[in-house]
Amino acid sequence: MRKADEQGFREFAAANAASLRRTAYLFCGDWHTAEDLMQSSLMKMYMAWKRIKDLDNLIAYARKVLLRTWLDEKRRPWRRAEQRDGELPDAADATVDPDTTSAKLWARELVHTALLQVPPRQRAVLVLRYFEDLSVAEVAVAMGCTEGTVKSQTARGLATLRTIVEKLDSSSGRVAS
Secondary structure (H helix, E strand, C coil), X not given: CCHHHXXXXXXXHHHHHHHHHHHHHHHHCCHHHHHHHHHHHHHHHHHCHHHHCCXXXXXXXXXXXXXXXXXXXXXXXXXXXXXXXXXXXXXXXXXXXXXXXXXXHHHHHHHHHHHHHCCHHHHHHHHHHHHCCCCHHHHHHHHCCCHHHHHHHHHHHHHHHHHHHHHHHHHHCCCCC
16 A cells, blocks of 8 residues: 555544444444444555545445444354343543433433344344434445435334333333433
8 A cells, every 4th residue: 555545544544433432332332343344444444445435425435334343243043142231330420410420321221222132134234224324325425225215214113212221121120310
């Protein structure tokens, strides 16, 4: 690879790695796996950089590569047998009211736990639409499907998420504020 191309890739990777890692985390629910997915996606893009460097929207292409990498990972048999139910500690912020922080952390954990139980394609649509703030057309391009499919998967995903949140909320015994 030429120096200019390599420098262009390095700049792209440095500017977008954190965003891709966060999206990968929302897909898979594990920071270590998210890091692996992000790195695999960037490696795939590096290998194809000569062909893709002039694309109009490289970040959209990167999201599509990330999504495909995650879906491929999801299909691998050894992943299915692995259980991830450990909890990561949250860092405390001394400047915030503990009651407010507690309620926000509880709500965030509730939604995240529910999101991980939503089927993969519906979860991908929800993450891209609501966490990445992409339009229906952009999600359709990223997922390689029609806009109608994105809309139906969004509706089904939201309904599933709502049902799971209600079930988790009622089983926790905590009153939502």
